[in-house]
Amino acid sequence: MSYRLFAALSLLVGLGAMVAEGRPRYGGTLRVEMREAVRSIDPGDWPPDAQAAAAKERLVPLVFETLIRLDENSRPQPGLALSWRHDSSYKKWRFRLRPDVVFDDGSVMTVEAVSAALRPLNESWLVGSDGDVLLVDSDVPVPELPYDLADPSKSICLRGDNGRISGTGPFRVAHWGPGRRALLVANEQYWEGRPFLDSVAIEMGRSLRDQLLDLELNRADLVEIWPNEVRRLAQRGAKIRSGAPNILVALTFERGRPAAEDPRVREAVALSIDRAALHSVLLQKQGEPAAALLPQHLSGYSYLFSSGADAARARRLITVPVPPLVLAYDASDPIARAMAERIAVDARGAGLTLQVTGQAAGADMRLARLPIRSPLPAPALAEIASAFHLADLWHPAPRDTIESLYATEREMIDSHRIIPLLHLPGTFGSTPRLKSWATPGVCKSGRWRLDDMWLDTETP
Amino acid sequence: MILHSPVATSADSTAAAARELAEKTLAATGPLENVQLTFRNRTSLTALEAEEAFQVVEKELRSRGMRFAGESETTARITVTLSENPQDYLWIAEIQRDPGRDLVIVTQAKSADAPAARPAAKMDLRLTLTVEQNDPVLDIAYAQDELVVLDPGHLTLFRRQNDRWVPQKSAPIPALRNPPRDPRGRLRLSGETFQAWLPGFSCSGSVSPSLAVECEKKEVPWPLEQGPAQLEPGKNSFVAGNLPAFYSVAAAGDEAGRSWIFTLVDGRTMLVDDALKPAGTIAGWGSDIAGTNSACGTGRQILVSLPGDALEPGSVQAYEVIRRQAVAVTPPVVLPGPVTALWPLTSRGGAMVVSHGIKSGRYEAYELSIVCGP
Numbered sequence: 001m002s003y004r005l006f007a008a009l010s011l012l013v014g015l016g017a018m019v020a021e022g023r024p025r026y027g028g029t030l031r032v033e034m035r036e037a038v039r040s041i042d043p044g045d046w047p048p049d050a051q052a053a054a055a056k057e058r059l060v061p062l063v064f065e066t067l068i069r070l071d072e073n074s075r076p077q078p079g080l081a082l083s084w085r086h087d088s089s090y091k092k093w094r095f096r097l098r099p100d101v102v103f104d105d106g107s108v109m110t111v112e113a114v115s116a117a118l119r120p121l122n123e124s125w126l127v128g129s130d131g132d133v134l135l136v137d138s139d140v141p142v143p144e145l146p147y148d149l150a151d152p153s154k155s156i157c158l159r160g161d162n163g164r165i166s167g168t169g170p171f172r173v174a175h176w177g178p179g180r181r182a183l184l185v186a187n188e189q190y191w192e193g194r195p196f197l198d199s200v201a202i203e204m205g206r207s208l209r210d211q212l213l214d215l216e217l218n219r220a221d222l223v224e225i226w227p228n229e230v231r232r233l234a235q236r237g238a239k240i241r242s243g244a245p246n247i248l249v250a251l252t253f254e255r256g257r258p259a260a261e262d263p264r265v266r267e268a269v270a271l272s273i274d275r276a277a278l279h280s281v282l283l284q285k286q287g288e289p290a291a292a293l294l295p296q297h298l299s300g301y302s303y304l305f306s307s308g309a310d311a312a313r314a315r316r317l318i319t320v321p322v323p324p325l326v327l328a329y330d331a332s333d334p335i336a337r338a339m340a341e342r343i344a345v346d347a348r349g350a351g352l353t354l355q356v357t358g359q360a361a362g363a364d365m366r367l368a369r370l371p372i373r374s375p376l377p378a379p380a381l382a383e384i385a386s387a388f389h390l391a392d393l394w395h396p397a398p399r400d401t402i403e404s405l406y407a408t409e410r411e412m413i414d415s416h417r418i419i420p421l422l423h424l425p426g427t428f429g430s431t432p433r434l435k436s437w438a439t440p441g442v443c444k445s446g447r448w449r450l451d452d453m454w455l456d457t458e459t460p
Numbered sequence: 461m462i463l464h465s466p467v468a469t470s471a472d473s474t475a476a477a478a479r480e481l482a483e484k485t486l487a488a489t490g491p492l493e494n495v496q497l498t499f500r501n502r503t504s505l506t507a508l509e510a511e512e513a514f515q516v517v518e519k520e521l522r523s524r525g526m527r528f529a530g531e532s533e534t535t536a537r538i539t540v541t542l543s544e545n546p547q548d549y550l551w552i553a554e555i556q557r558d559p560g561r562d563l564v565i566v567t568q569a570k571s572a573d574a575p576a577a578r579p580a581a582k583m584d585l586r587l588t589l590t591v592e593q594n595d596p597v598l599d600i601a602y603a604q605d606e607l608v609v610l611d612p613g614h615l616t617l618f619r620r621q622n623d624r625w626v627p628q629k630s631a632p633i634p635a636l637r638n639p640p641r642d643p644r645g646r647l648r649l650s651g652e653t654f655q656a657w658l659p660g661f662s663c664s665g666s667v668s669p670s671l672a673v674e675c676e677k678k679e680v681p682w683p684l685e686q687g688p689a690q691l692e693p694g695k696n697s698f699v700a701g702n703l704p705a706f707y708s709v710a711a712a713g714d715e716a717g718r719s720w721i722f723t724l725v726d727g728r729t730m731l732v733d734d735a736l737k738p739a740g741t742i743a744g745w746g747s748d749i750a751g752t753n754s755a756c757g758t759g760r761q762i763l764v765s766l767p768g769d770a771l772e773p774g775s776v777q778a779y780e781v782i783r784r785q786a787v788a789v790t791p792p793v794v795l796p797g798p799v800t801a802l803w804p805l806t807s808r809g810g811a812m813v814v815s816h817g818i819k820s821g822r823y824e825a826y827e828l829s830i831v832c833g834p
Binding site: 188296299376403406436438451 | 546
């Protein structure tokens with residue numbers, strides 16, 4: 001065993017042996033690391049890239065809040081709005097705001113300030129006020145408005161003349177180094193109670209490998225980890241926190257590549273893949289094998305899709321020689337290469353040759369992962385269709401019934417332009433001294449509840 | 461206008477969903493004979509709840525002319541699965557027969573309330589569930605036939621009805637603009653009057669002839685076991701005299717004399733003598749303790765919350781302090797979630813403990829008493 005590994009192991013074991021406390025303690029700086037380099041915490045500046053958006057979604061709620069929140073069962077709950085009502089057509093919505101909320105610059109949250117924050121977020125909304133009631137009118141029915149308003153991109157912020165933006169959340173920004181590091185400090189006036197932590201120091205742009213090492217060397221308290229590291233880290237005393245399996249890992253075919261345009265080839269690849277082996281061997285049974293694009297907890301019907309491999313049927317589909325296909329994977333993803341190579345082995349059993357590469361250029365297919373952000377099935381499927389260029393298979397109307405949504409997803413999968421492989425949870429490793437109080441600290445959505453976390457100290 | 465309120469799932473809506481599923485299934489297949497019907501539950505509903513729902517489906521299909529048979533005589537197979545997504549329960553019927561397969565899906569809006577966890581079994585420490593609610597229970601106190609429950613926003617009077625405590629009246633309590641995240645509260649009942657201590661407020665009132673509460677915004681010392689102590693503003697810990705900040709305190713005592721135990725904010729559990737001089741430390745205790753008298757052992761036990769956090773079920777164990785050493789005298793009792801409050805119940809002996817259920821998300825207050833073993 002190398003000295004470095006021994007030292008790392010000793011640190012984690014030492015922390016694991018610490019006497020823990022029950023009631024939370026105030027104070028301390030939480031050291032957090034993340035892979036994405038989040039350029040801005042401004043909720044009005046949302047990145048189009050899904051990975052970047054998912055990372056930003058973990059940071060924004062630490063500083064900014066939405067009118068409505070979603071609970072762990074994705075049901076709308078009061079946030080900055082205490083209550084709301086709508087007319088029978090779902091076009092007129094009225095919100096009563098929570099009183100005595102202040103922005104972190106000290107100014108009181110008023111209905112005018114909330115109106116000003118909401119107005120630019122959706123041009124089809126007519127936002128106004130009537131006394132202390134916030135009005136949101138729309139020309140079209142918006143029955144899912146509470147879900148829309150719960151999205152962090154719809155956070156309420158106050159824009160000062162000096163370009164500073166203030167939020168009402170549990171922390172405020174003390175320093176923001178775009179894409180590199182940030183320091184958030186406790187909002188002493190937070191309406192839901194000052195956070196236990198004094199501050200949160202965030203290091204961005206850290207590779208998963210570096211994050212793991214920093215956790216093991218006690219240079220970080222909370223890091224992102226890949227699910228295949230869960231068992232090893234847990235055995236070494238780290239605490240593991242996971243959300244629901246909302247990250248879709250899928251194989252997609254690039255449009256216009258001759259081999260990829262052959263539906264029999266795509267179907268043969270789909271039939272050749274042994275998802276159970278990917279799940280149990282490479283992912284060490286973390287997450288779920290996926291035969292559907294939406295996870296079961298989101299759609300309720302994904303069990304209707306079959307994920308069984310059928311190499312014999314795959315071989316029967318290949319009646320003429322197929323030139324080697326190039327499968328690209330994300331070279332910065334520590335487990336993607338192993339997954340791609342496993343898929344290539346499976347494809348060989350169907351008579352197909354896959355060449356795996358970390359270069360995207362010239363690839364016929366790619367191994368991709370997409371964090372699914374929406375808590376509702378229809379917008380979630382729309383996200384997937386958009387991210388994987390399946391817009392021609394996405395039929396926006398009628399999508400208001402679960403049957404039509406199922407039919408749309410069935411069509412997408414039967415096209416074999418996208419092959420779902422796994423649904424993985426956002427997974428985080430932490431030192432044992434990081435504890436949470438009223439919540440598990442990581443929501444099912446994968447978002448952090450750092451306001452509810454606290455740091456234990458070593459018993460003398 | 462329609463008020464924001466969660467859609468409740470009732471027997472009516474279950475029956476309506478079952479009816480719709482039966483209608484759609486019949487529309488797809490026509491009245492079938494010799495059908496093999498199977499059910500699957502893929503929801504968080506209990507097997508019993510799901511079984512009740514499935515019986516409604518079976519009845520609806522029968523009433524529309526569908527006839528069921530054993531496996532050997534089957535002409536068609538229908539698998540009805542009760543599944544769920546964030547908004548709805550999904551009733552899915554998969555119909556398999558020559559020449560193909562049909563699928564019918566019906567949705568039913570969900571209730572807002574998830575199934576609640578139930579308390580742990582009785583042990584040497586006897587746990588009796590008193591009340592459960594969504595808001596954190598800070599303390600409870602018993603009057604003759606009444607129970608008073610203190611939470612951060614209310615003082616609620618309960619009466620015993622059919623072996624259950626049923627809320628009768630509730631009086632609001634003012635809240636700080638930014639209340640502490642881990643609120644503490646203490647309630648003392650004397651006859652028909654009470655006093656309550658909350659972060660930033662001191663309240664008093666009466667429970668009879670009607671519930672009346674008056675609160676004053678001021679920090680007053682809390683009546684803890686060793687004497688008055690001040691709750692640190694905005695925090696969850698106490699200070700008293702020259703003592704380090706602490707979460708809770710209990711008196712211990714044996715033939716070696718009286719001593720005090722403090723669970724300190726720095727993680728230690730400190731034993732001090734009657735003159736408040738350090739006399740040792742105790743390892744392995746959590747941050748909440750409550751002293752209680754019983755007819756067992758030395759007659760004086762300390763109920764102790766064991767270490768844990770929100771990801772783990774909480775537990776409480778009874779100890780005695782013998783010659784300044786802590787000795788466990790009962791096995792721990794496991795609670796549905798972490799312990800959020802533990803106070804002595806001075807009027808009845810024992811203690812009250814509140815647990816925040818991991819599954820239910822509700823706060824469950826228990827009366828905790830020591831049962832002497834054989």
